[in-house]
Amino acid sequence: MNINATLAASLQHQQTASRDDWEGTFRQMVLFDLAADMELGFFLAYYRNFAIPGIATTLHANAEIQQRPMKRSYDTAIVIYELISCGLDSDRGRTMVELLNRVHRNVLGSKDDFLYVLLTLLVVPIRWIQKNAWRQPTTAEIAAASHFFTELGTRMNITDTPANYTEAENFFEHYETTHVTPSAEGQLLMDSTVEVFKSRLPGPLRPLARQVLSTMLDDDRLTDALGLRRANRVSRTALKTGLAVLNAIRRRRPLKTKPHFTPGAAGSTLYPGGYSLDQIGPVNVPSSPVPSGNELP
Template identity: 80%
Template structure:
């Protein structure tokens, strides 16, 4: 099979899908075509919340991140990937939506705070792709991604979710302009979670983990708020060069046939034998009895 034809065929499908197939379009983007970059974007969006003092204070008071940083990090990703891979209204998706609602039921915060947290998961990965991925997201992918988070927001009773990606970007930028600031709680949360990133790096790179995060965030205002070192010219050049090389290799390979995420599968030191849905989430937030038996197929 011709590799370029394979890439071209996938891109063509992502450019001209039926509007009703938005979940399939977003799933293909997330799990195949742009999987590695979407994962990096989600990773960066997680840290961004620590730069908002009101959100950082709430997270710090909860103490889940400080006490179980690795579980909180992995479980946050698993919930989102379960929803994308299986569907918002699927047998595995519904318990994840219910979990999100239970976790946030008594959490203090303004409606804009909740909306911002939701939109970090849309805007941050898309911007990373636009700047660094092997290809640009298609218009249909932007529509599909926006629709996914609009639908998720509706199920979480978050109001006034922007209808388009452009509107989401505008809200995101305006919110950060007025809310990003340093706080003791935010910097403490950042320090508590750096180790999760370090554990995924080769040993020689672990001492420069904070520098790497700062370089990927590429935002001096944000890195100052998080207490990270300022990204230097050398680290920026290294990142750009490394990503260009990776992208050149990606364009010469066929797209993977195995999805980036498989529900319930092993794939981390936290769940080396796989997981069931009732293992996901804070230990002090019980799962609904109706779904306590959701085990791996």
């Protein structure tokens, strides 16, 4: 759509978007209309995997997060934003899908484990927006997001993906109810990556990084599993007030004309001059791994 549109015009477009234009609708949501909140949602989704002992054990054994927490965090975000910005079937999109399949080919896990990891990227940002963003996501946006991750799952050979967002949320909730629990590996991963979160906060808030993160997650079962102190009334009130101020400002500003993410562009201390796609991903990944039977197909 015309990115010079007003917030009201963009909202009208997102409310009436065609189901066939699911990539365009989701792209507009992530890169313009709800960009800041989608980024926070993706960031929070990243941590939830540490609360699943089986997934945490695999991630800890890989050691990539402990050794290069900043690179792992930024690269994970870059892969997702490349796919959204360029499209799943673009040249850059296909390169990112190939990377995902190569990285996960020899990773042990059940079908439900892989589906859960995929659906964190759908459910967690949508829930964050529904609770905290400057406006609610439209029905078309939720459907587009669901379609996007179903299509991504298909390209990663993840089968039996939910047919719609309601089914995805139900699967997500059931999986967490039966799997979230503390583990030494999960808490070590949390400790390794909390500095990444701290680096994204304003200076005065950095000493409170763990408490801020706990409050944003706002789930006692989850924070217990991650070894974080539970959110309290004071921290919840502070977060709610801060978000209310930010949302009031966002509602009064015009829609940004520059997308939240530009493929290959500089945007972090990790890639100050920009990046090429061959820089993204773990340092040592076999180019032709041999399947062992229980990993992602």
